[in-house]
Amino acid sequence: MKPCIHIVFTLLLGVTCNVAFAAKNDDLWEMTIGIVTGGQSIPQQTEKYCFPKGQNHPAPPDKSCKVTTQGGAVGKGSSVMECEGPMTIKTEGSRTATTMKGTMSMNAQGMTMFQYYDGKIIGTCDVATFMSNP
Numbered sequence: 477m478k479p480c481i482h483i484v485f486t487l488l489l490g491v492t493c494n495v496a497f498a499a500k501n502d503d504l505w506e507m508t509i510g511i512v513t514g515g516q517s518i519p520q521q522t523e524k525y526c527f528p529k530g531q532n533h534p535a536p537p538d539k540s541c542k543v544t545t546q547g548g549a550v551g552k553g554s555s556v557m558e559c560e561g562p563m564t565i566k567t568e569g570s571r572t573a574t575t576m577k578g579t580m581s582m583n584a585q586g587m588t589m590f591q592y593y594d595g596k597i598i599g600t601c602d603v604a605t606f607m608s609n610p
Contacts, residue, residue: 500600502529505576507595514587524598526606541565561585569593 505525511518541559548554551572557565561584569578580591 500602502601502603502606503527503531503597504599504601505595506598507593509591509593511589511591513589525595526601526603528603 503526505527506522507525508520508522510520540561541557541563543555544558545556546553552570554568555566557567559565563582563584565580565582567578567580569576571577574597575595577594578592580593582589582591
């Protein structure tokens with residue numbers, strides 16, 4: 477079950493799950509992620525992710541996806557991303573300087589998957605090194 481969570485979170489955030497410490501100018505997050513799909517819950521997994529300083533995700537994972545709606549207020553946000561396939565990804569969440577919490581739903585080919593996440597900054601990392609060590 478753990479590889480499924482890696483794939484989903486990697487798809488959404490464009491990061492991998494290995495940690496390498498280099499310049500350490502970016503934020504190292506510990507994220508607890510849970511998935512519900514087809515009426516089944518996949519047990520929560522806790523992983524580490526490196527995000528650019530002050531961001532909770534990098535750009536969309538590839539050019540086949542485009543953010544079509546984005547909104548929010550201080551500390552809260554939501555977005556809709558349309559991808560080829562077709563696939564629609566909707567996110568909603570909140571963030572403080574050191575924590576984040578939210579949900580995501582993905583609809584593709586008549587199937588819906590729901591993901592929830594809760595995370596906190598636990599240190600520093602280097603995005604370039606982190607992402608180049610799959």
